[in-house]
Amino acid sequence: MTLGRFLILSACSAALITLGSCTLAHRGRPITAEATPEVQFAEGKGNAYLFDIKINHSGKKNSVRLDLYQSGELLGLFARGYLGKGVMKGILSKDSLIVYFPTENEFYTGKISGLVENPCLKSTRIEQLILQFFNSTPPEIDLSNSELYLTVLKEENSLHEYLLQSRSCPEGIRLQYDLNKSIWFIKEIQLTSQDKSFEFFARRREFRSNIEIPQDKFELVIPETALRITP
Numbered sequence: 001m002t003l004g005r006f007l008i009l010s011a012c013s014a015a016l017i018t019l020g021s022c023t024l025a026h027r028g029r030p031i032t033a034e035a036t037p038e039v040q041f042a043e044g045k046g047n048a049y050l051f052d053i054k055i056n057h058s059g060k061k062n063s064v065r066l067d068l069y070q071s072g073e074l075l076g077l078f079a080r081g082y083l084g085k086g087v088m089k090g091i092l093s094k095d096s097l098i099v100y101f102p103t104e105n106e107f108y109t110g111k112i113s114g115l116v117e118n119p120c121l122k123s124t125r126i127e128q129l130i131l132q133f134f135n136s137t138p139p140e141i142d143l144s145n146s147e148l149y150l151t152v153l154k155e156e157n158s159l160h161e162y163l164l165q166s167r168s169c170p171e172g173i174r175l176q177y178d179l180n181k182s183i184w185f186i187k188e189i190q191l192t193s194q195d196k197s198f199e200f201f202a203r204r205r206e207f208r209s210n211i212e213i214p215q216d217k218f219e220l221v222i223p224e225t226a227l228r229i230t231p
Helices: 003-014 126-133
Strands: 027-030 044-057 060-071 074-080 086-092 097-101 106-110 148-155 159-166 172-180 183-192 198-213 227-229
Touching: 044 183, 060 198, 074 126, 086 126
Parallel strands: 106 227
Antiparallel strands: 027 227, 044 060, 044 198, 060 074, 074 086, 086 097, 097 106, 148 159, 159 172, 172 183, 183 198
């Protein structure tokens, strides 16, 4: 598995979009300038995270750091290796995911459900669900129209922990939140497949809340020579 494929798996999991794994298949033709996706952004305040991510996929281990910028209904993603080189940049909106791998000059754009192998989340409005996890705690989210349900594992004064599961699949995602200036923010994300062939763990290393987020954190320039990754 190439580094790019590990990182798209990281992005998928870190954003809570899979109870199994993501799938990437053949590459399409280079795009034209007119086909380059754009995301509209009104500059303002938001939150900035730095996550340490560890992945074990069928015995293949990898680590990456993920910068995540949240402002309103947008998430900006930037993955870098431990030497600091950028290896992935993405933008998640309430409608779609755009992600680009500069090292491999490849990109994906479309619905998150197009990357999900596991059928449990095929009918879930995943993009909106992810954004809600970074704007509120799981008990505040309406899951009544989805296949997902929530179990409260811990609710202490400064630490809350939840388990998000599908009614159709055995795997679950553990979500941990801590209290910062009277607001709950996500701290840890952990997922393990039933057969333990896939393990994912993300822990927040650094965090800044209510700061000015530069517009370039939500801008993504994809070269005309880039190849489209299609499921």
